[in-house]
Amino acid sequence: AQSVAQPEDQVNVAEGNPLTVKCTYSVSGNPYLFWYVQYPNRGLQFLLKYITGDNLVKGSYGFEAEFNKSQTSFHLKKPSALVSDSALYFCAVRDIGSSASKIIFGSGTRLSIRP
Amino acid sequence: DTAVSQTPKYLVTQMGNDKSIKCEQNLGHDTMYWYKQDSKKFLKIMFSYNNKELIINETVPNRFSPKSPDKAHLNLHINSLELGDSAVYFCASSQGAGSTDTQYFGPGTRLTVL
Numbered sequence: 001a002q003s004v005a006q007p008e009d010q011v012n013v014a015e016g017n018p019l020t021v022k023c024t025y026s027v028s029g030n031p032y033l034f035w036y037v038q039y040p041n042r043g044l045q046f047l048l049k050y051i052t053g054d055n056l057v058k059g060s061y062g063f064e065a066e067f068n069k070s071q072t073s074f075h076l077k078k079p080s081a082l083v084s085d086s087a088l089y090f091c092a093v094r095d096i097g098s099s100a101s102k103i104i105f106g107s108g109t110r111l112s113i114r115p
Numbered sequence: 116d117t118a119v120s121q122t123p124k125y126l127v128t129q130m131g132n133d134k135s136i137k138c139e140q141n142l143g144h145d146t147m148y149w150y151k152q153d154s155k156k157f158l159k160i161m162f163s164y165n166n167k168e169l170i171i172n173e174t175v176p177n178r179f180s181p182k183s184p185d186k187a188h189l190n191l192h193i194n195s196l197e198l199g200d201s202a203v204y205f206c207a208s209s210q211g212a213g214s215t216d217t218q219y220f221g222p223g224t225r226l227t228v229l
Contacts, residue, residue: 032214043119043205043220044158051215088156094214102171103218105158 002027004093006106013081013113021076021109023065023091033074034092034103035065044090050074061085081113118142119221121206127227128196135192136224138206146170147189148207148218149181158205164189165212193226201228 004025013019025031032051036044048059055067065076074091091106119140128134140147148171149161163171164183178194189206203223209216 034217036220038156041223043222044207046217046219049215049217090158102160102163108156108158 002031002093002104004091004104004106006089006091006109008109009107010110010112013111015083015113015115016080019078019081019085019111019113021089021091021111023074023076023106024072025074025091025093026072027093031074032094033065033067034094035059035063035074035076036090036092036105037061038088038090038108040087047076047089083113083115086111086113119206119208119219121204121221121224123224124222125225125227127229129229130196130198132196133192133194134196134226135190136204136206136226138189138191138221140187140206140208140219140221142208142210142219144208144210144219145186146209146212146216147183147186148209149189149191150205150207150220152203152205152223154202162189162191163212170212196226196228198228201226 034049035047038044047063048057050057050067058064063078088108088110090108092103094103122137146165148163152158161175162181167183180192183189203225205223206221207218209218
């Protein structure tokens with residue numbers, strides 16, 4: 001069965017520093033990977049996805065993520081954090097062999113950027 | 116120009132009542148979903164419809180019944196509400212039901228059962 005893990009409940013970073021939010025996955029075939037962000041009292045917003053091709057994927061708000069097949073990871077990164085990046089971040093996975101629309105979300109990582 | 120909208124935003128009700136949450140998308144998408152987010156922020160899919168046909172039905176009590184009158188709407192009706200139904204319910208849509216399709220979420224409906 002497919003699964004996704006976000007090992008950190010919370011990540012704290014100073015503004016201007018680089019940030020990383022970790023995600024590892026387990027699927028039976030090739031993965032399709034997604035990152036979403038949830039601001040307080042809002043729905044999830046799509047940031048980026050990896051389907052195939054270049055392992056480094058660029059997304060919204062200056063975020064990027066690196067697909068690493070050998071480590072089964074898809075960590076979210078940003079070179080310089082902003083206070084406005086503070087939010088809840090979800091990694092999600094589908095595998096090619098899964099039923100058409102089912103996507104599995106990680107437990108979420110709360111990112112806190114201090115001024 | 117809200118892409119995926121839900122009503123109501125907040126719903127407070129007594130145990131045993133029946134309530135509905137409505138969802139509409141103006142993106143022209145074929146596929147719509149309902150998710151439940153619990154108090155620990157864990158997000159789990161409940162249902163999915165593609166072109167008004169039910170394609171995903173997770174292990175959800177049969178008190179929950181989705182209805183899709185057309186491709187742009189997916190409503191969720193809940194009978195005999197229980198305390199454990201308290202959560203935030205998110206509607207989402209995607210262009211199609213394929214594995215690469217990005218899902219776009221509504222703002223959520225916070226349901227509180229007293």
